[in-house]
Amino acid sequence: MTRRRAVIVTAGKIDPRDDLPFAVSAEPFDTLDFTKERAGELAELLGEQFSFDVHRMDEAESGHLAALHETRPESVSVFHFIGHGTVRSDGLHFVPANRNFTPLTSLNAVIARLNEIQTEEQNHHYLVILDMCEAGGGLDKLPHGDAKNIWIACAADDQATYGGQFSKSFAEVLRSIDVGDSEEFVPMDRLWRQVGAHFREALFRRLCGGRNTLDEQELGRLRNALPTPRTLGRFGTYMESNPPFFPNPRFTQAAAEEESAREEIDTRLHPFLDAPHFADRVGSHFTGRSTILEALGTWRTERNPESGLYLITGAAGSGKSTVVGATVLTCHPDIIASHHYDEARRRLSQRLPTTCDIPVTAPIAAVHARQRQLDEVLRGFIDQLASQGALNPERVKTVTELADWTSAQPEPPLLVLDALDEALKPDDLVYALLRPLLAVRRDGWPASRILVAGRNDTDRNKELLDLLEQSAAEPHQIDLNLIDREEIRLDLTAFLEDALRTDSPCCRIKVRQFAQETASALVDRTDASQYGLFLTAGLYAGHLRRRFEHLPGRPETHLPERFDLATETVPGSLPEVLELDFKSVADPTERRRRRAVLAALAHARGQGMPATIATVLARDIFDGGELNAAALLHDGKGVKVYLRSATDPSDEAPLYRLFHQSLNDYLRLKPIAVEGNSDE
Known part of the structure; x- marks a missing residue:
């Protein structure tokens, strides 16, 4: 286990005498009342949140600093100085409480020693933070040399200490920085970018002083005058994304592997790979829509399908993205090539009709249209087809060239577009991309298989979907709002029973009865044209689990005895959940x-x-x-x-x-x- 050590050095009360050897007798040093408070904040944060062994030197005199030169630092060490600084002929010095400047107070000597150690220990990492007046002016004098793993930062170029704001900003940002669970350590580039922004914003508020009368020009001048924190050493060269200074408590190896797998796949496919969606809303409890999925499974594998277009429409939450996602996840070659998703795809396939297991031999491209424009969707189709070796991206760059390419293929490719209604300009996608791709080949068969999902809840959305339908040969439009409600009731019952399943035989009957009553309530009360039943049911099941998990005993034992009364409160929409x-x-x-x-x-x-x-x-x-x-x-x-x-x-x-x-x-x-x- 890596040992981490932090040394926090402060000196806020400087001896006023001017008769000490080597003292800067002509320069008075004001008392800094904040140094111990800032040191305490840092010590608590580094010790409790990041498990550093923290050593404090408060009101340090020159002799106390000998430890910086004599004690060998741990492989991961942080050195934080708060107080006055001064630039002398031999470089930058920390002003000790006794104001006796010696080689021990030289920060140049501290950095030089760290450099020497790193020539022997390549895996050592040192972070040096200088919250001192004149630190910025002396930064360039520090002998950082070719140090690979020494990171140096200071508040600004000028002489002010700003009440220890740099230390305060560092502590507050480090305490609250948002780091994903796939990153083992806090990334330094992101940390210091946010520290700098926090520091400047805090100073801006201080300079404004609560004045609301400043015009935009005056505010602009104030912002332009704000100091910018300076960095040196590793900050000035290639920035390693996550040196081992600050461990991320949220990190999991599984998340890191997930992120690594996602990086190998086109970013426009990532919405289909969203881990919670894949694992919870599709993989674990995928139930229902079997008739639709069976038809799609057959259509996507036919060498010469009669229909060139499948439209999946319905209200928000009706299951459009679930149907499309199941199709993409089980047959897209880029996802199949990533073995990270093998187990999830296997579990999903077990819940799908057998037609969905038939291998797809035609090229496939899929894009989620949310907040995307025509060029992004077109580029997504071309890039994915090119990655499969199906086309040459140097020869296919426009919609016309893509349409010509599809018409020349022996088997029509499968092009999937989810969330048409959420695109930035859905009209452009329909008129300029999808309609040209719906052309037929010379032999009369469709040139492409196009699967589109979108909401039909507004007149404009309906018009666009109808226009697509009119542009295709033998189109199929499936409105999930209009599926037989008895079939939905049975599917919902199975869905809820699975979501609330239990290992206790004596409770399974109770769970099934609750699932039946809840499914009936959802079907009877939910407006299918407004909200989808499956998504509402899934979130409601999750709500019940969260509600009961803090209670003693098994969750199913807390299901109500009077189902007829309990189901009166069953939500009819996602917002109600x-x-x-x-x-x-x-x-x-x-x-x-x-x-x-x-x-x-x-x-x-x-x-x-x-x-x-x-x-x-x-x-x-x-x-x-x-x-x-x-x-x-x-x-x-x-x-x-x-x-x-x-x-x-x-x-x-x-x-x-x-x-x-x-x-x-x-x-x-x-x-x-x-x-x-x-x-x-």
């Missing part, structure tokens, strides 16, 4: 925070929103009060169930969004609970 979850939180402050964070995420674009932005929106716009969105977003019991996550390609920071569009719609309409709502 959400409100049930809010209502189950006893603390009104916690309820308000959860709602505010989810309301913020309802405004996420593209792959999602970082926790830092969600925190600001939830706190300042949606009445969430003081909160840490990152902590709430990792609470699997309260919020995480409603999320999908991704990784920002620019800095690998986690991004979050609500997993379903109907939740976005609802929370945009009701972001803050009103009187009489569950959040009051």
Whole structure:
């Protein structure tokens, strides 16, 4: 196990005498009252959250600093200096409490020694933080040389210490930084980017001093005048993404393997790979829609299908993405090639009709259209087909060239587009991409097999779907709202029974009866044109499990005795399940925070929103009060169930969004609970 050591050095009260040897007698040093407070904050954080062995040197005199030169540091060490600094002829010095400048106070000597050790111990990592006046001015004098694993940072170039704000920003950001569970350590680039932003924002608020009369020009001048933290050493060269300074408590090896597997697959396929969606909403409890999936399984493997188009339509949560996802996950060659998903695909295949097990020989491309434009979808189709060796991307770049390529193929490729209605410009996709690809070959057979899923809840959505249907040969449109309700009732019963299954034989009858009654209530009361039954049922089952898991005994023992009364409260939509979850939180402050964070995420674009932005929106716009969105977003019991996550390609920071569009719609309409709502 790696041993970590932190040395925190402070000196806030400097001896005022000017007769000491080598003293800077002409330069007074003000008393810094904050140094011990900042040191205490850092010591608590590093010791408790990251298991550092913390050694403090408060009001350090020059002799105390001998330990920095004599004691060999651990392989992972942090050195944090808070106080005054001064630049002398031999480099940057820390001003000791006794103001006696000797070689022991030389930070150049400290860095030089760390360099020497690293020539012998290549696996050592050192972080040096200088929250000192004049530290920035002396930074370039430090002998960082070719050190591979020495990281040096300071507050700014000028002489101010800013009340230890750099140390405060470092501690606050490190305490709350959002790091995904696939990263073993806190990434340094992201940490210091956020520390710098926090530092500048704190100084900006201090400079404004609560003044609300400043115009935009004055505010702009203030921001431009803010100091920027400086870095040196490893910061100035190639930045390793996760040096072993700060272990991530959320890290799991399984998540790291999942992320590694995802990186090998086209990013436009990632929505189909979302781990919670795949494992919980598809893999573990996939039940129902067997008639549709059987037909799709046959259609996707026919060498010359009569139909070139399958449209899967329905309300939010009706199961469109589940049907499409099951198709993509079981036959896309890029996913099949990744052995990481073998077991999940095997479990899923066991729940699907046998036609879905027939290998697909034609090329396949699939794109989730959420927040994407025409060019992105087209590029996704071409890139995936090229990765399978089906086409040359240098020769196929436009819609026309792709249409010509499909017409020349001996077997029509399968092109999948999910969430048509969530694209940035659905009209462009229909008119400029899908319709040209629906052409027929010279022999009269469809040139492509196109599977499209989208909502039909507005007149415009219906018009676009109808236009696609009219443009295809022998099209099939399946409206999931209109599936036989008795078939849905049976499928829902099996779905709920599976979701609430138990190993106790004496309780299985009770669980089945509850599943039957709940399924009947859902079918009878839910408006299928507004909300999907399966997704509502799945979330309701999850709500019951979360509600009962803190009670003694087995969860099924807490199912109600009077099912007829209990099912009167069965939710008829996803938002109603959400409100049930809010209502189950006893603390009104916690309820308000959860709602505010989810309301913020309802405004996420593209792959999602970082926790830092969600925190600001939830706190300042949606009445969430003081909160840490990152902590709430990792609470699997309260919020995480409603999320999908991704990784920002620019800095690998986690991004979050609500997993379903109907939740976005609802929370945009009701972001803050009103009187009489569950959040009051």
